[in-house]
Amino acid sequence: MGLDRRSFIAFLAGGTGGILCTPVIWKGLDDISIWSQNWPWIPKLKYGQREKKPVVCKFGSDAYGVRVETAAGRPFVAQGNPDHPLSKGGICPLGAASVQMLYSPSRVKAPMKKVGDGFENISWDEAGKLLAAKIKAAGSDVCAMTGDETGTTADILAGFLAGLGSEACFLMPSESAPAARAWELLGGQGMPGYDIEHADLVLSLGADIHESWGTVVRNGKAMAADNAVYTYVGPVQKAGTSISAKTWVACAPGTEPLVALGIAAYLINAGKGVGMPGYDALKEFVTLTNPPSRVAQATGVSEATMKQLAGALLRARRPLILTGSEFGQGADALGCAAGLVLNVLLGRVNAKGGVTDIPFTAAVVNKAPDRRTLLARDVVGYVQDVAQGKTKPAKVTLVVDANPAYALPQPEVTAKAFEKSDFVVSFSSFMDETAARADLILPASYFIEAMDDAYAPYGSGQANYSVSPAIIDPVFDTKSAAEVILSLAASTGIDLGVASFEEAAKARAEALGADWDTLAEGTAWVAEMSNGSGVSLWNDALRALSLAKVPAGAMILAPLARLHLGVDGTPTTPFGTITIRNTELKKNVLCVQMNAATAGKLGMKQDDAVQVKSPAGSCKAVVSLSEAIMPGVVAMPLCLGHTVGDAFSKNKGDNVYKLLDVQREGGTGMSVFGNPQVQITKA
Amino acid sequence: MEHKESNIKWGMVIDLDKCTGCGACMVACEAENNIAPTPDSSNKLRTLSWLLVYEMNNGKAYPEHDVAYLPRPCMQCGNPSCLHVCPVVAIDKNEEGGIVSQVYPRCIGCRYCMAACPYHARYFNWFDPIWPEGMEKTLTPNVSVRPRGVAEKCTFCHHKFAEAKERARAEGRDPSHLEEGDYIPACVAACPNGAMHFGDLNNPKHKVYELSHKPEAFRLLERLGTDPQVYYSSKREWVRRQGDNYLTNEKTKGE
Numbered sequence: 001m002g003l004d005r006r007s008f009i010a011f012l013a014g015g016t017g018g019i020l021c022t023p024v025i026w027k028g029l030d031d032i033s034i035w036s037q038n039w040p041w042i043p044k045l046k047y048g049q050r051e052k053k054p055v056v057c058k059f060g061s062d063a064y065g066v067r068v069e070t071a072a073g074r075p076f077v078a079q080g081n082p083d084h085p086l087s088k089g090g091i092c093p094l095g096a097a098s099v100q101m102l103y104s105p106s107r108v109k110a111p112m113k114k115v116g117d118g119f120e121n122i123s124w125d126e127a128g129k130l131l132a133a134k135i136k137a138a139g140s141d142v143c144a145m146t147g148d149e150t151g152t153t154a155d156i157l158a159g160f161l162a163g164l165g166s167e168a169c170f171l172m173p174s175e176s177a178p179a180a181r182a183w184e185l186l187g188g189q190g191m192p193g194y195d196i197e198h199a200d201l202v203l204s205l206g207a208d209i210h211e212s213w214g215t216v217v218r219n220g221k222a223m224a225a226d227n228a229v230y231t232y233v234g235p236v237q238k239a240g241t242s243i244s245a246k247t248w249v250a251c252a253p254g255t256e257p258l259v260a261l262g263i264a265a266y267l268i269n270a271g272k273g274v275g276m277p278g279y280d281a282l283k284e285f286v287t288l289t290n291p292p293s294r295v296a297q298a299t300g301v302s303e304a305t306m307k308q309l310a311g312a313l314l315r316a317r318r319p320l321i322l323t324g325s326e327f328g329q330g331a332d333a334l335g336c337a338a339g340l341v342l343n344v345l346l347g348r349v350n351a352k353g354g355v356t357d358i359p360f361t362a363a364v365v366n367k368a369p370d371r372r373t374l375l376a377r378d379v380v381g382y383v384q385d386v387a388q389g390k391t392k393p394a395k396v397t398l399v400v401d402a403n404p405a406y407a408l409p410q411p412e413v414t415a416k417a418f419e420k421s422d423f424v425v426s427f428s429s430f431m432d433e434t435a436a437r438a439d440l441i442l443p444a445s446y447f448i449e450a451m452d453d454a455y456a457p458y459g460s461g462q463a464n465y466s467v468s469p470a471i472i473d474p475v476f477d478t479k480s481a482a483e484v485i486l487s488l489a490a491s492t493g494i495d496l497g498v499a500s501f502e503e504a505a506k507a508r509a510e511a512l513g514a515d516w517d518t519l520a521e522g523t524a525w526v527a528e529m530s531n532g533s534g535v536s537l538w539n540d541a542l543r544a545l546s547l548a549k550v551p552a553g554a555m556i557l558a559p560l561a562r563l564h565l566g567v568d569g570t571p572t573t574p575f576g577t578i579t580i581r582n583t584e585l586k587k588n589v590l591c592v593q594m595n596a597a598t599a600g601k602l603g604m605k606q607d608d609a610v611q612v613k614s615p616a617g618s619c620k621a622v623v624s625l626s627e628a629i630m631p632g633v634v635a636m637p638l639c640l641g642h643t644v645g646d647a648f649s650k651n652k653g654d655n656v657y658k659l660l661d662v663q664r665e666g667g668t669g670m671s672v673f674g675n676p677q678v679q680i681t682k683a
Numbered sequence: 684m685e686h687k688e689s690n691i692k693w694g695m696v697i698d699l700d701k702c703t704g705c706g707a708c709m710v711a712c713e714a715e716n717n718i719a720p721t722p723d724s725s726n727k728l729r730t731l732s733w734l735l736v737y738e739m740n741n742g743k744a745y746p747e748h749d750v751a752y753l754p755r756p757c758m759q760c761g762n763p764s765c766l767h768v769c770p771v772v773a774i775d776k777n778e779e780g781g782i783v784s785q786v787y788p789r790c791i792g793c794r795y796c797m798a799a800c801p802y803h804a805r806y807f808n809w810f811d812p813i814w815p816e817g818m819e820k821t822l823t824p825n826v827s828v829r830p831r832g833v834a835e836k837c838t839f840c841h842h843k844f845a846e847a848k849e850r851a852r853a854e855g856r857d858p859s860h861l862e863e864g865d866y867i868p869a870c871v872a873a874c875p876n877g878a879m880h881f882g883d884l885n886n887p888k889h890k891v892y893e894l895s896h897k898p899e900a901f902r903l904l905e906r907l908g909t910d911p912q913v914y915y916s917s918k919r920e921w922v923r924r925q926g927d928n929y930l931t932n933e934k935t936k937g938e
Contacts, residue, residue, distance in 0.1 A: 034788045037830045041811060043819040045717075045827060071824045077714050079872055090875030096710040100720075103817035210703045210876065217875045224701060224877020240700045242741075242749040243918045250746060475817070564706035574720035574815060575713045578732045579706035587725065595745045627740065627748035646815070647722035 048072020054081055054522025055447060056454050056468035059094040060567035061174060061328050062086070062216045063150045063454035065466060065524060066095055075099050075448055075472055080217070085464055085526050086457065090217040093564040097575035101446070102475060104574065105646035106430040108443035109476040119441065124479065127442055132491045134423045138395035140165030143421070145379055147172040147402035147569045150454040152364065152504045153482040156496060157400055159368030160485050163494030168394060169369075170379035172402045172568060173329040173671075175213060175336075176458040180375040181668055182337035183357075187536045190359040192340060194322060195461040196222040198353030201316035203309065205233045205323040205339055206256030212328030212561035214459015229316070231309065233259055233301065234326050235558040236593075236635050237628035249309070250630035253558035254675030255299040257323040257335025259306060260342045261286050262295035266310035273345045278538030282341065285538065300630070318353035319346055327561035327638055329568075330409070330674035332665045341537060349535050357535070358456050358463045358527075364507035366497035380662055380671035383408055386417040393420035398427070400481050401444065405433040406642065407568035409660035409673045410616050427481040430570070436644040443478040445470075450480035453505045463527035465512055467505055467519040554677045555598070557614060558635045559656050566639035571649035580652075583624045584637045590653030591624035592680065593635040599625055602680055609683040612636070614676035617658035620683060634678060689859065692761075693780040693839055694884035694912040695871065696894040697754055699922050701878035702736075704752030709734050711873035712756075715840060716826045719812035731806045733757070733837040734870050741921040751922050753915065754879070756870065757804040757837035758903065759783050761910030765796035765805060765836075773834075779859075780883075781912055782841045790833040797834060801904050802911075805836045839881075840868035863889045884912060898937045901926045905936075 048071040057066045065084025068075045078099045082089035111127040112119035142164050148154045149171050161169040183192045196219060207213035210220055223230060232238050233249045233256045241248035251259060265286040273279050292303045313319045323339030325331035348354030360371045385391035408414045418424050418437050426438035435441050452468040482501040489496050498504040509516045514525035564579040566572045584591055592612055599605060608623040629635050641655035660673045712734040724730045737753045763783045766774040773789035797805040811831045825842040829835050847866035848858035863882050871879040882889030895914040901923045902911045917923055924935040
């Protein structure tokens with residue numbers, strides 16, 4: 001059989017048809033497209049039984065519940081916990097990346113000892129022996145600093161130091177210390193609590209409730225409910241403050257709480273407060289010693305505005321006044337007292353939507369000083385005194401969950417103080433400025449790897465307590481800082497009365513009357529509305545405090561706290577770098593924000609490279625024009641400019657803490673810092 | 684085969700008067716969708732941010748100045764510009780809810796879709812995704828990792844939609860009639876300031892229905908005819924005015 005023309009054409013046609021109909025080509029193309037994207041270096045997903053486990057996320061001032069989702073026990077993402085009173089489903093930009101930080105390139109993976117300029121890995125056993133020997137040799141000459149304001153770890157640390165005979169155990173600066181002092185002066189028993197959820201007017205004097213003041217996530221949720229009209233008084237405009245329910249009053253940085261004194265004068269004129277304890281003294285203080293005209297001069301807020309604010313407070317059914325520093329630390333007690341006085345004057349103490357008195361917890365660790373005593377100790381003053389030779393340096397310095405070498409005002413002063421201490425120990429999960437300076441690093445387990453707890457973070461409305469269980473085993477050779485300190489106490493013969501962190505937390509739960517099993521499952525305990533009493537309107541000790549003086553024509557710095565840029569203890573996360581704006585960091589240079597009029601006065605324009613100098617230090621920056629900043633003020637974001645860390649956090653801009661100069665508040669002697677006068681020159 | 688009809692239109696309403704620009708949504712999105720972190724994110728043409736928060740202002744000097752932040756996910760357009768230009772049919776407009784998604788293995792990386800999208804919502808993997816050592820262990824099991832050379836974008840976390848349907852089936856409920864709150868994308872769940880709302884725009888029982896029908900609700904570049912499924916809302920006229928290209932004397936929507 002030959003192949004004729006007809007059958008040849010039939011063959012071609014049949015072949016073409018067959019090829020078009022066969023799935024081989026299409027399947028082949030599909031496979032090629034899949035396999036050309038299926039490279040061995042592209043990570044594969046891992047599946048498994050899914051669970052959601054409640055823990056407590058403690059970055060910044062806040063401590064709120066999150067749920068960590070796991071697949072076959074492997075944690076992969078953190079979400080807000082709708083059942084937690086301080087989260088209500090919300091989460092902050094640091095919390096949202098918290099699980100991924102478990103494998104941060106900055107994590108310290110094993111104990112390390114300083115050898116020469118570098119570090120050498122050692123075993124926990126060796127590290128424990130080394131530290132115990134140093135502690136024994138130092139006797140009572142030991143100091144400690146911790147950033148864990150809400151946890152029982154601080155009690156264990158403070159108890160250990162007290163057992164050694166040292167009173168030098170400090171908490172890092174926050175809003176709590178001035179608030180505790182102010183509340184105490186007015187006769188409060190514990191800490192002031194703020195029932196933001198039920199207020200119908202929130203007047204925030206300097207307090208940045210969305211970034212740095214108190215329970216940030218809960219504050220946001222409370223404001224989202226639209227129950228309250230919100231006024232912010234401060235140097236930098238907040239988003240959306242031109243709608244009727246949100247207003248902005250520009251005020252010189254650091255002087256915002258003084259506006260409360262001006263408002264108090266109008267409230268007294270309107271007949272408020274008559275007969276309250278301390279009425280006469282307050283009246284004299286706000287109408288004669290510091291009349292509204294003087295307050296207006298110091299703050300830049302006009303008398304008419306203060307009168308208007310007073311009128312709004314009088315009209316509101318449940319007004320609430322919050323005071324604070326724009327960046328969550330460094331404020332004075334007078335300012336906080338002034339805000340509390342307004343609340344007292346308006347009858348807002350122990351009222352729904354007002355100020356409550358949150359008791360300090362009962363002691364659960366032997367020898368540990370109570371929280372009020374700890375809050376009264378001034379870490380900034382101590383470090384400055386050590387650096388200047390006014391106080392004897394401690395032989396051993398223990399740093400737990402804090403980065404003082406970066407985040408105390410004037411880091412070079414902290415560095416000097418650390419140099420004077422013979423042996424610095426850092427209990428840090430991450431390699432930071434403090435760990436890099438330490439002689440010994442005892443890596444702390446991360447929050448999901450070890451049990452932790454939190455009692456009533458500052459700003460809470462009622463007393464609350466949450467326990468954060470360990471949901472995974474440590475992924476590196478790390479241990480819980482609390483457990484390490486407890487075993488150190490045991491080896492130095494100090495009886496703290498608790499054998500483990502869990503025991504201490506159980507004792508805390510029992511003292512509060514909370515059910516341990518419920519707590520351990522991740523459900524927070526919340527107290528009934530507390531009944532503080534005996535709060536007075538004024539106290540003579542406050543009379544000794546003085547108004548801040550701002551020289552006319554001075555350029556004042558307003559540091560900006562932004563959670564997405566990090567907090568004192570934790571820099572931007574790897575996932576946070578996409579949130580950095582070019583008004584905060586431009587081509588890796590820190591931005592100094594100012595309005596066009598201010599820039600014109602200084603002879604500067606957008607993108608000019610400048611040097612910002614304060615009495616404390618100087619920073620490199622680039623001008624970024626923003627009309628959201630009031631005239632005579634420059635704003636600079638904190639938490640950039642790390643010199644130690646990983647590619648995601650290191651060498652990005654400059655550290656604004658270098659510019660913060662420290663003053664002592666007359667009357668309380670507390671260190672106040674935050675709004676130095678600065679000079680800006682072209683670099 | 685029976686053709687499945689669905690009346691669902693998943694949509695978002697973002698209240699720009701509540702957004703503080705905190706960035707929690709961006710970070711939550713990055714973690715949920717397995718987007719690799721970048722050490723230097725200053726060059727926004729090279730980074731991947733399915734959700735990007737823009738800063739806007741009214742252009743006035745102090746003290747008349749005002750600021751707003753605008754989170755921009757994919758608009759999940761009813762009439763997606765990206766879909767029509769894709770030469771390899773790698774883009775899908777889902778019939779059940781209207782989510783626009785990318786079929787990664789089909790994508791040939793031509794980037795026509797990126798050029799076509801008027802919202803800059805699409806991103807290109809210029810580099811292989813690299814996580815710091817060990818961090819790949821925290822990848823979610825929900826979203827496949829995309830290699831270099833493909834385009835990608837926000838999907839309204841449609842894996843959570845699939846999960847919600849599965850959950851409904853397991854609980855014996857009708858998966859085509861989900862309750863409000865059954866399916867919430869990661870960014871909306873994360874928002875600590877109550878600015879973001881999510882639900883079925885066609886369902887009067889859902890909050891987004893009411894919010895999207897308010898006079899202050901608007902969509903970005905609405906007049907292009909893309910019919911976005913993301914609504915914004917602001918009581919401020921200047922914010923709404925920046926949402927579209929208005930003629931000088933033309934009234935802003937919602938006035």
